[in-house]
Amino acid sequence: MAITNAEELFFSLLSDVYAQEQYMAQFWDQLSGQVQDPEIRDIVSVRAYFVKQDASNIEKCFQMLGRQPTKPNVQAYQTFVDNIRREADTIQHPGVKGLYVLSQIRSMQNWRIGEYTALSAMAEYAGYPAIAALLEHNLADTVDFVERSRERFREMARNALVSRATGRAA
Secondary structure (H helix, E strand, O other), X not given: OOOOOHHHHHHHHHHHHHHHXXXXXXXXXXXXXXXXXXXXXXXXXXXXXXXXXXHXXXXXXXXXXXXXXXXXXXXXXXXXXXXXXXXXXXXXXXXXXXXXXXXXXXXXXXHHHHHHHHHHHHHHHOOOHHHHHHHHHHHHHHHHHXXXXXXXXXXXXXXXXXXXXXXXXX
């Protein structure tokens, strides 16, 4: 579909993010069943819960606009997720697998921060303050997740590297 104006771009991006949130809710649910580390499993499970809420907020945006989502373009996102699954399946050490999964979750969330930042600004400038508020809520949730997972990520990296160095020294 050719995009000819800012409003079409907004609806296209909003549709893409909506489809990605739905896709990611399933992904996080599946991933939480595969991760062995209970703390990482809890992080992934909670992320799945919030992603479902974020998708619900976007549904509300479409309702407020009186529009239906356009056909999404989520190929890049699906490729990214498929690569995560494939790589995670090759990692045998549970701690290293948890570290990898958490690092990839953080990468995906940083991508999402950029999308929500753009969408909330577009909604505000288009005169949709309530929609901008919903999108800002999703943005804040995503930023909060990245910030809260930062220390856990560092701790896991430290533990993985220390155990590797200790194993070499033995």
